[in-house]
Amino acid sequence: MLLLKIFLEFCKIGIIAFGGGNAIFPILHKEVVENLHWINEQDFLYMVSIAETTPGPIGMNLSTFIGHRLAGLPGALAATVGYCILPFFIMLFVAITVVKLKENKIYQRFLSAVMVVVLVLLMRAAYLMAAGGFHDFRPYLLSLVAFIIFMKFKKLNPIYLLIATGLIGMIVF
Amino acid sequence: MKTKNSFKVILELFSIFFYVAIFTVGGGIAMVPVLERVLVEKKKYLNKEEFTEIFSIAQILPGSLMINMATFTGYKIIGFWGALFSCIAISIPPITIITLIAIFYGKFIEFALIKKLILGILAGVVGEVSGITLKMFKKTKFDTFKISLLLISFALMFVFHVNPIYVVIIGALSGVLLGRGY
Numbered sequence: 440m441l442l443l444k445i446f447l448e449f450c451k452i453g454i455i456a457f458g459g460g461n462a463i464f465p466i467l468h469k470e471v472v473e474n475l476h477w478i479n480e481q482d483f484l485y486m487v488s489i490a491e492t493t494p495g496p497i498g499m500n501l502s503t504f505i506g507h508r509l510a511g512l513p514g515a516l517a518a519t520v521g522y523c524i525l526p527f528f529i530m531l532f533v534a535i536t537v538v539k540l541k542e543n544k545i546y547q548r549f550l551s552a553v554m555v556v557v558l559v560l561l562m563r564a565a566y567l568m569a570a571g572g573f574h575d576f577r578p579y580l581l582s583l584v585a586f587i588i589f590m591k592f593k594k595l596n597p598i599y600l601l602i603a604t605g606l607i608g609m610i611v612f
Numbered sequence: 613m614k615t616k617n618s619f620k621v622i623l624e625l626f627s628i629f630f631y632v633a634i635f636t637v638g639g640g641i642a643m644v645p646v647l648e649r650v651l652v653e654k655k656k657y658l659n660k661e662e663f664t665e666i667f668s669i670a671q672i673l674p675g676s677l678m679i680n681m682a683t684f685t686g687y688k689i690i691g692f693w694g695a696l697f698s699c700i701a702i703s704i705p706p707i708t709i710i711t712l713i714a715i716f717y718g719k720f721i722e723f724a725l726i727k728k729l730i731l732g733i734l735a736g737v738v739g740e741v742s743g744i745t746l747k748m749f750k751k752t753k754f755d756t757f758k759i760s761l762l763l764i765s766f767a768l769m770f771v772f773h774v775n776p777i778y779v780v781i782i783g784a785l786s787g788v789l790l791g792r793g794y
Binding site for chain 1: 631632633634635636637638639640641644645646647650653654658664665667668669670671672673674675676677678679680683684687688692695696699702703705706707709710711713714725727728729730731732733734735736737739740741742743744745746747748749752757758761762765766769770776779780783784786787788789792793
């Protein structure tokens with residue numbers, strides 16, 4: 440049963456993919472390219488480059504892509520659902536627990552410290568996106584403009600801003 | 613939320629997460645500024661503290677940030693079905709787009725104009741993520757412990773390139789032992 444195998448494999452990958460996105464490349468590579476020989480090296484790199492530049496979470500994109508390569512649309516679904524299902528239930532369980540912990544002193548201390556680390560994680564994410572994708576000063580300039588508009592116009596839907604920067608990108612990059 | 617019936621709320625969450633997913637370029641983090649503005653400021657489903665909590669917890673659990681955020685947000689607002697339908701909503705765009713690309717074997721991603729479009733969106737995402745970072749930064753009530761934690765985490769991730777998950781664990785433990793809460 441190839442579909443079941445794909446599903447279980449991606450269940451495993453979903454659960455060990457801490458930190459999402461980029462963290463899963465080495466894990467997927469080891470499993471899918473080195474251990475299972477489902478995808479060859481060159482195709483894997485190609486898929487990573489597509490997954491990084493298309494909408495959607497990178498890990499999910501890669502799962503869909505690999506699943507599709509192995510078994511068409513059913514494969515894509517098996518891989519993607521497998522990738523999401525355990526994190527979904529873990530998150531759900533945590534959500535149910537955390538909603539009850541609201542007044543707990545230890546949880547508050549835990550959360551307030553984690554929020555500080557998350558600030559650094561956000562900075563890191565912005566840095567990695569810029570460092571990985573921006574090849575000259577123009578995208579940086581566009582980012583700066585987007586930053587200022589985002590901060591100034593509180594009512595603006597950020598999606599319109601993204602559409603605008605996308606269109607500007609088509610013209611000036 | 614009592615005034616609206618839950619079916620309507622679930623439908624609304626579904627549509628929010630669906631269109632947010634279409635514009636998530638460069639990883640799940642791109643959805644954070646958009647969700648903050650839609651869920652907190654426009655629809656008032658969550659307050660700022662709840663949103664930061666959801667984002668922080670979602671970030672430190674295994675699995676994609678987007679799945680985690682959709683699950684937690686959906687659950688917090690309307691319970692299990694909210695969580696499930698939010699997750700389904702964010703899965704549809706990536707599955708559709710990647711399947712199309714897989715069928716056409718990436719012909720249109722090679723297309724220079726699409727690359728420029730994506731790069732433009734990415735630039736916008738970087739700007740918005742910087743904005744949301746600044747907003748969260750301003751909102752944090754810094755004491756000596758939090759300032760030290762901020763500096764240490766920054767050094768560990770940017771200078772020593774420590775895996776973020778270890779930094780989160782160190783931060784969480786030190787917060788439980790030494791922190792003062794909010």
